[in-house]
């Protein structure tokens with residue numbers, strides 16, 4: 001077998017998996033526009049990456065610390081299923097400020113859909129306003145509430161990372177269609193880990209029979225695992241990919257693929273955290 005053999009087999013397996021997933025999303029594989037094809041590149045990268053091998057995965061002690069924060073600080077201040085929808089509550093915000101300040105947390109939640117607006121899920125910005133140093137989080141509420149919650153969780157992850165590890169950039173944006181880029185940066189994966197830990201407790205592993213690395217012949221298993229994760233997450237947030245209409249017309253299919261990519265990313269990350277740090 002040539003050295004390219006195994007890669008070619010994985011590529012074929014990813015294609016198989018993607019066509020099954022697109023069938024579920026009511027996106028016909030044969031008639032995809034250019035916008036969907038660009039999104040598929042990101043999806044395929046997420047599906048084919050072995051998350052255990054990602055060098056930017058934060059170190060074990062840091063992940064254990066984060067898991068502890070999610071269980072004992074974040075979930076204690078959120079009322080529903082330790083979920084993400086009420087992450088913006090003033091009680092949680094002031095609790096996190098108390099733990100991870102001195103920067104004050106400021107949350108701005110507004111719909112932003114014109115032009116490239118929807119692609120921007122959110123961003124943070126560190127600023128000194130008079131004597132106060134602030135960490136301002138913007139979340140784009142034009143998205144589905146489940147996606148908004150994930151964005152807010154991600155940005156709070158940056159706030160906590162800045163306190164535990166050190167502040168990186170003064171500001172950064174969370175864009176759609178760029179999950180593969182998150183695999184390259186430790187602070188981005190840390191921020192995503194907060195979302196993954198809050199979304200899937202170890203209890204939920206009973207309902208999703210683990211998620212393995214995509215190998216030749218394993219696309220059926222992975223498909224079932226993604227589907228069972230969706231059955232778990234979808235009803236929580238009233239999220240139905242097949243009727244999702246974040247945007248109108250042709251853009252719709254691209255958005256369904258983006259949301260699916262997002263879900264697959266958090267799911268794979270969740271299992272990698274469990275395997276690598278036992279959380």
Ligand SMILES: [Zn+2]
Pocket residue numbers: 154158172173174188191
């Ligand atoms: Zn980020």
